[in-house]
Amino acid sequence: MTQQNTKDLTEFLHQLADAADKETLKHFRSAYEVDNKLEGGFDPVTIADKAAEEAIRALIAAHYPDHGIIGEEHGRVQDTAENVWVLDPVDGTRAFITGIPLWGSLIGLRTNGEPTLGMLSQPYNAERYWGTGEASWYRGPLGSRTLSTRACEDISSAIMMTTTPALFTTTERPYFDAIEEEARLIRYGTDCYGYAMVAAGQCDAVIESGLQIYDILPLIPIIEGAGGVVTNWTGGKASEGGRVLASGDPRLHDKLLKRLSDVPPEA
Missing domain, CATH: 3.30.540.10 (Fructose-1,6-Bisphosphatase, subunit A, domain 1)
Structure with a gap:
């Protein structure tokens, strides 16, 4: 444009x-x-x-x-x-x-x-x-x-969000649980607001699954415009939905991808 x-x-x-x-x-x-x-x-x-x-x-x-x-x-x-x-x-x-x-x-x-x-x-x-x-x-x-995202390189220092752990399948849930155990803090119940907080530099990442195109596409220009990264769990495009990872710091994003890319493909 x-x-x-x-x-x-x-x-x-x-x-x-x-x-x-x-x-x-x-x-x-x-x-x-x-x-x-x-x-x-x-x-x-x-x-x-x-x-x-x-x-x-x-x-x-x-x-x-x-x-x-x-x-x-x-x-x-x-x-x-x-x-x-x-x-x-x-x-x-x-x-x-x-x-x-x-x-x-x-x-x-x-x-x-x-x-x-x-x-x-x-x-x-x-x-x-x-x-x-x-x-x-x-x-x-x-x-x-x-808006500007904030620096956060390590999972152990990160504040993360997800709408609910119920989003994750029985296959996905153990991978999320392991990240939650390592992270500094995880908050639930945020829906679209979690992504806005990544863009605003108030938290460091959102991990979700089972999203539709309208759940995520409008949020991508906001996060990326603030300096963040939005992909699927294997580092590909997230704009159609599915498994989504949004991070404020690209270094944190890479570390989270290493953990999430091992999740078996969706059936």
């Missing part, structure tokens, strides 16, 4: 976040029905998820009708286009339905197959994290600033 295209699309990214915020915030900590999308388990979805994605899609269709869309709630449209928006209207729905403000609206742009723009908007905390892959920024109650 040209510099002007990046500027225009970044401004539009904030318009999309504004539309999502309007829908999510009016439902947070209010009365609404919670539906379950998963037979034999629990995968919640609310009116906030659906309405926020519908609002974002309407704006994209009006302003960029040739762009594709991949959304968690309403599927794929023109997903082979040069530019494709990737949407998770409420990442962290379990947090949302329990009133915990560790959720966010994720909006990403994939250009020619690569993540090029990303946004995490959290309207209850009045925070936004966004990035272009070259730089990343924060705006919120603490003011505005450029």
Whole structure:
């Protein structure tokens, strides 16, 4: 993308976040029905998820009708286009339905197959994290600033995050447990916020598995723009989801990959 295209699309990214915020915030900590999308388990979805994605899609269709869309709630449209928006209207729905403000609206742009723009908007905390892959920024109650990851070379010094150990299969779990035992601290329940904290230099890595494209692609430009690294567990591209490792320090990332690359391939 040209510099002007990046500027225009970044401004539009904030318009999309504004539309999502309007829908999510009016439902947070209010009365609404919670539906379950998963037979034999629990995968919640609310009116906030659906309405926020519908609002974002309407704006994209009006302003960029040739762009594709991949959304968690309403599927794929023109997903082979040069530019494709990737949407998770409420990442962290379990947090949302329990009133915990560790959720966010994720909006990403994939250009020619690569993540090029990303946004995490959290309207209850009045925070936004966004990035272009070259730089990343924060705006919120603490003011505005450029995001930067922090130095942390060793696992023993690292603070790490994951949404829940239940993400890991019985094959994967022992490898995560061994890393947790060595790390300084691991925190759970973070959803998309953990990745934002890597970009903000508040923690050092996130390890997760079983992710979908809309769970991770919007976060990659934010972390990479802040100086971090996002790959799968074998060092390949993570933008389609699956097993994901995000680190603030490339040296730590390499050490974690050496531990995770031994995990047998997913069936």
